[in-house]
Amino acid sequence: MLRYSVKRLGLALVIVSVAMLLLFCMIYLIPGDPAAVALGPRATEAMREGLRIKMGLDKPVWVQFWNFFSAAWQGDLGRDVLSDRPVATVVMEQLPYTLALIFGGISWSVTLGIPLGCWAAVERGTVADRIVGVLSVAVIAVPSFVVAIYALLIFAVALRWLPAIGAGEPGDIGDQLVHLILPSLAVGLGWVGYIARMVRASMLEVLESQHIRTARAFGLPERMITYRYALTIAILPTVTLLGVGIGQMLSSAVFAEIVFARPGVGKLVYDAILTRNYPLVTGAVLVTTILFVLLNLVADLIVGALDPRVRSRL
Amino acid sequence: MTVLAIKGLNVTFSTEGGQLHALKNVSFEVPERRIVGVVGESGCGKSTLINAILGLLADNGSVDAGSITFEGEDLTRLGAARMQELRGQRISTVFQDPMGALNPVLSVGRQMRNIQYRSGRSRNEKDARSEAMLRQVRIPDAQSALAQYPHEFSGGMQQRVAIAMALMMRPALLIADEPTTALDATLEVATIELLQELQQDIACSVLFISHHLGVIAELCDDVVVMYAGEVVERGTTRQVFHAPCHPYTRRLLECDPARQSGRTRHLPTIPGEVPDLRHRPPGCVFATRCDQRVDACDKTPPDVAVAAGHVARCVLAAAR
Ligand SMILES: Nc1ncnc2c1ncn2[C@@H]1O[C@H](COP(=O)(O)OP(=O)(O)OP(=O)(O)O)[C@@H](O)[C@H]1O
Ligand code: SF4
Ligand SMILES: [Mg+2]
Numbered sequence: 001m002l003r004y005s006v007k008r009l010g011l012a013l014v015i016v017s018v019a020m021l022l023l024f025c026m027i028y029l030i031p032g033d034p035a036a037v038a039l040g041p042r043a044t045e046a047m048r049e050g051l052r053i054k055m056g057l058d059k060p061v062w063v064q065f066w067n068f069f070s071a072a073w074q075g076d077l078g079r080d081v082l083s084d085r086p087v088a089t090v091v092m093e094q095l096p097y098t099l100a101l102i103f104g105g106i107s108w109s110v111t112l113g114i115p116l117g118c119w120a121a122v123e124r125g126t127v128a129d130r131i132v133g134v135l136s137v138a139v140i141a142v143p144s145f146v147v148a149i150y151a152l153l154i155f156a157v158a159l160r161w162l163p164a165i166g167a168g169e170p171g172d173i174g175d176q177l178v179h180l181i182l183p184s185l186a187v188g189l190g191w192v193g194y195i196a197r198m199v200r201a202s203m204l205e206v207l208e209s210q211h212i213r214t215a216r217a218f219g220l221p222e223r224m225i226t227y228r229y230a231l232t233i234a235i236l237p238t239v240t241l242l243g244v245g246i247g248q249m250l251s252s253a254v255f256a257e258i259v260f261a262r263p264g265v266g267k268l269v270y271d272a273i274l275t276r277n278y279p280l281v282t283g284a285v286l287v288t289t290i291l292f293v294l295l296n297l298v299a300d301l302i303v304g305a306l307d308p309r310v311r312s313r314l
Numbered sequence: 315m316t317v318l319a320i321k322g323l324n325v326t327f328s329t330e331g332g333q334l335h336a337l338k339n340v341s342f343e344v345p346e347r348r349i350v351g352v353v354g355e356s357g358c359g360k361s362t363l364i365n366a367i368l369g370l371l372a373d374n375g376s377v378d379a380g381s382i383t384f385e386g387e388d389l390t391r392l393g394a395a396r397m398q399e400l401r402g403q404r405i406s407t408v409f410q411d412p413m414g415a416l417n418p419v420l421s422v423g424r425q426m427r428n429i430q431y432r433s434g435r436s437r438n439e440k441d442a443r444s445e446a447m448l449r450q451v452r453i454p455d456a457q458s459a460l461a462q463y464p465h466e467f468s469g470g471m472q473q474r475v476a477i478a479m480a481l482m483m484r485p486a487l488l489i490a491d492e493p494t495t496a497l498d499a500t501l502e503v504a505t506i507e508l509l510q511e512l513q514q515d516i517a518c519s520v521l522f523i524s525h526h527l528g529v530i531a532e533l534c535d536d537v538v539v540m541y542a543g544e545v546v547e548r549g550t551t552r553q554v555f556h557a558p559c560h561p562y563t564r565r566l567l568e569c570d571p572a573r574q575s576g577r578t579r580h581l582p583t584i585p586g587e588v589p590d591l592r593h594r595p596p597g598c599v600f601a602t603r604c605d606q607r608v609d610a611c612d613k614t615p616p617d618v619a620v621a622a623g624h625v626a627r628c629v630l631a632a633a634r
Contacts, residue, residue, distance in 0.1 A: 210414035216370055217409075218429050218479070219401030228428070232419050307419055308463040 004304050004311050012297045019289045020072055024065050027282060037278065038081060077283035082275060087283035090268070095287065097167055097264040100176070101253045102295075104184025106242065109191030114238070116192070117199025118231055124204060132200070136193035144252035148186035148259040155182055165261040183256040187249050194245070195238055202234040236307055243299025247292050316383075317486050317519045318344040318367070323380035325359075325366050325543075332592045336362045337543045338599075340380070341617070344487065344536075349513060349520040351530035351551070353566070354540030357588060360523045362543075364489055366390075367521075368407065369397040385486060402429055406480035410492040412472035416464035422448075422475055423460030429479055443482065450515075451478040451508060470501040474508065481512055488513070489521045494529065506533055527566070531555055536623075539563050542588050542599045549624030559618075559626035561604050598628070606630060 035051040036043070052058055056067055071077075077087040120132040156164035168176035206212065207230050215225045254266030261267075265284050272280040304311045325337040337359050344350045352360055365371045367382055369389060382389040384405065389397065409415040417425055426444035433440065441460060448456035451474040464472055473493060480488060490509065494502040506529060513520055524530050530537060530551070537554040539547040539562065547560040558564045565584045586603030589595055595602065597612040604611070610629045618631040 210409065210411060211417045213370070214407070214409060214415040214476075215417065217368055217401055217407040219398045219403060220428060220431070221398070224428065224431075229417050229420070233417075308421075309418055309465050312466070 001304065001311055005301060008297060008300050008304070012293050015293050016290055017069075019293070020069055020286065021065070023282065023286055023289070024068050027278075028061065028064070037276065072286065077286060078279035080280050081277045082280075087279050088287075090280060091265060091284050091287045094263055094265050094268045095291075097262060098250075098253055098257070098266060099291075100180055101184055101187055101256060101262070101264060102246065102249050104180045105187030105191065105249050105252070108185055108188030109195050109242075112192045113195025114199050114231075114235060117196040118203055118226070118234075120196065120200045121203035121207065121234075122226060124200075129200075132196055136196045138193070139189050140193035140197075142190065144186050144190055145255035145259065147189050148183065148256050151182045151186055152259060167262045167264075179260075179262070183260045183262055186256045186259070187252045190252075191242075191245060191249070194241065198238050198241060199231075199234055202237050203230060206230045206234045232306060236303055239299050239303050239306070243296040246295045246299075250288055250292065315346045316343045317346050317385060318521070319381075319383040320367075321381050321383070323363075323366065323382060324378040325362055325371065325375060326378055327372065327375045329374065329592065334592045335543060335594055336375070336591060337366065338594070340540075340543075340545050342538045342545055342548050344519045344521055347513075347517055347519060348535040349510075349522055349533055350536045350538060351522045351524060351534035352538045352540060353524060353527060353530055355588065356525075358540045359543040360540060361491065363540075364407070364491055364521075364523065367489065368401055368405065369394070399432070402485075403432065403483045404485050405487045405489065406483065406485040407489045407491065408473070408476050408480045408493045411496050412469060412476045413464060415476055416472060418464055421461055421463055422467075426460070426479055426482060429482060433483075444478075447478040447482045448475070450512070451475070453478070470497055470505070473497060473501075473505055477505075477508065477512070481516055481518075484516050485518055487519050487521065489523075491523045492525065493522075495525065502529070509533070539566065542594075543591055544599050544627060546600065546628070547624075547626045549621070553621060553624040557621075557624075559620050559624070559631045560600075560628045561606050561630070562600050563626075565603075600628075 033048070033052075035048045035055060035057060039048055039051060056064055059067070075088050077091070079085065080087055080090050083090070116132050116136075120129045123129050152164055155162045162182050163179050166179060168179035170176075212225060212230060215229050220229070250266070253264065254270060256262065257264040257267040258270055265288060269281055269284045269288075271277075272284065320343070321341050323337055323340040324335070327334040327336055340359075340363065342350070352363070354360055362371070362375070365375070366377055367384075367389065369392070371377070377390045380390070384400070387396075389400075392400075416422075420428075423441060423444055426447070427437065427440045430440045430443065435443070444460060445456045448459050453459050453471060453474055459467075459475075464475070467475060473496075477493070493509070494505050497505060509520070509522075510533065522530070522534055534551050537548065537551050538545055539554065539560065541562050547554060547558065547563045554563060555567065558567055562584075569584065584603055589599060589602060596614070598604065598607070598615050601607050601611050608629065615627050615629045616632070617625050617627050619625050620631050
């Protein structure tokens with residue numbers, strides 16, 4: 001497991017480096033002079049030239065990349081144009097809110113999706129199975145921002161069961177959790193459907209396999225066969241899918257943060273784009289990329305922990 | 315005493331093309347401490363027979379008539395709970411493909427512990443017992459083997475693990491469904507010898523399914539020859555191999571590659587086709603391929619006892 005983890009971590013570092021390179025290329029290739037953009041139309045050519053030298057824009061490309069790369073690895077992502085605070089600090093302040101939202105979404109999708117899919121597989125062909133199937137397709141088809149808006153209108157505005165906006169009182173965990181319910185549902189609801197379908201399909205496949213027949217031939221209780229012998233294998237593709245799906249959840253999080261006026265990285269990027277605060281946009285995108293790679297890494301490590309065949313393959 | 319007695323067993327599957335009569339009027343016995351071999355071409359109903367005994371027929375299959383008496387209980391009338399109690403404890407099974415038969419994500423020790431879930435022993439006692447069993451099938455370093463996963467063993471070792479699991483509860487009957495087909499010739503011999511040794515030690519009966527006539531001749535006390543879901547001949551190995559009475563058995567033995575050249579693991583092909591089991595012909599099931607058929611073959615042939623314990627389902631057998 002250790003060897004597997006180290007190798008997988010090394011791979012993650014490579015992916016983040018490549019992502020940094022791509023991000024640098026994107027900034028470099030965007031037409032327009034960053035110094036001119038930063039200083040505004042009334043700046044003189046001398047002022048622009050001074051800022052260019054200060055920002056290192058007069059250096060060769062590869063020097064610029066190296067400066068960007070080494071600074072980024074040390075946590076220096078430049079300065080926020082509006083507040084002049086370090087971008088890293090600004091993004092890190094918002095990150096916990098987005099993380100909470102993502103984990104909330106994963107919690108919804110896993111705690112509802114896995115049991116539903118498993119149940120549908122065990123009860124295959126029955127009315128229950130068909131209802132789960134139809135519901136799954138329905139929730140997959142609805143975009144998350146629609147879920148967000150309707151959840152807000154129904155549960156917060158009409159029924160007044162849950163708060164409509166914000167992330168709750170800082171320091172009050174209970175209040176923050178209550179504020180998390182609707183936005184995380186918006187992020188995770190579609191995934192309940194994906195996971196239910198995925199678990200059902202892989203469960204049916206696993207239940208057909210020879211080793212399940214053997215387990216039955218050994219007279220093991222049906223409950224042990226379903227949960228210990230079959231489900232542990234059937235959830236493996238789901239974990240991998242979730243790892244990749246984090247990217248999609250991050251984009252749903254942007255909508256959820258805007259609709260529910262929650263702080264978070266998505267809201268931050270949205271505001272930064274509106275105010276043309278490019279260093280902040282770049283920094284937030286880089287942090288989000290790292291987050292995506294890390295959560296993917298976690299998903300792979302979970303698969304490795306659950307499946308000995310994967311562990312010995314790498 | 316007989317451990318397993320099957321009488322007039324009929325199994326059908328409902329398929330889109332109609333009722334498929336997979337086992338027709340199957341009768342034979344497995345006496346105490348004897349090894350009974352079942353031979354027959356692919357599709358003749360060997361796996362169906364095993365599943366019927368274990369109560370694990372597919373959802374579309376059912377036992378229509380007949381009885382399967384195991385240690386005095388008719389398995390065809392047993393409730394699901396009692397049947398589950400017998401499986402793995404009194405009747406155990408070793409399957410053909412050892413890699414596929416073991417759970418890939420649970421350690422060998424965990425799987426062996428789970429098989430003992432009824433025993434009421436402590437975890438340590440169960441593990442000690444698993445370890446002893448692995449040692450008995452000669453797995454090197456049995457203790458660390460418990461922590462290993464199936465894919466970490468070679469094919470031959472996997473089959474030994476599967477055999478250890480099957481015999482751990484000291485069953486009265488071991489069913490072996492082509493346990494050596496997936497192994498190479500050297501491993502096949504070693505596995506057969508191991509099975510023989512363990513059978514002596516545990517004093518169980520064995521129902522041994524194989525394509526391989528040489529293995530059957532070497533290992534088994536009695537032989538059951540199946541064709542298209544029927545037992546066409548049965549008797550002691552000596553009787554069936556030295557004085558075959560059914561034309562199908564004779565063709566089988568004539569074509570046996572072991573009698574001509576080297577060993578092959580598959581039965582040779584006999585000209586003609588096995589009848590479609592959804593539309594069984596009236597009369598003898600082998601008639602379409604039999605070169606000795608007579609008019610009387612149009613009627614269902616009786617089970618003829620040609621000698622004590624030697625039975626053939628053929629009209630000609632009566633004349634001998
Ligand atoms: N679930 C099922 N539904 C319909 N037909 C079935 C089913 N299971 C088996 N059969 C049919 O019953 C017959 C006997 O099949 P079975 O698997 O018992 O043969 P076998 O002797 O074990 O063959 P093999 O040597 O290939 O394992 C075949 O004609 C097969 O098509
Ligand atoms: S009953 Fe007739 S057709 Fe059938 S095996 Fe005997 S001789 Fe051949
Ligand atoms: Mg078979």
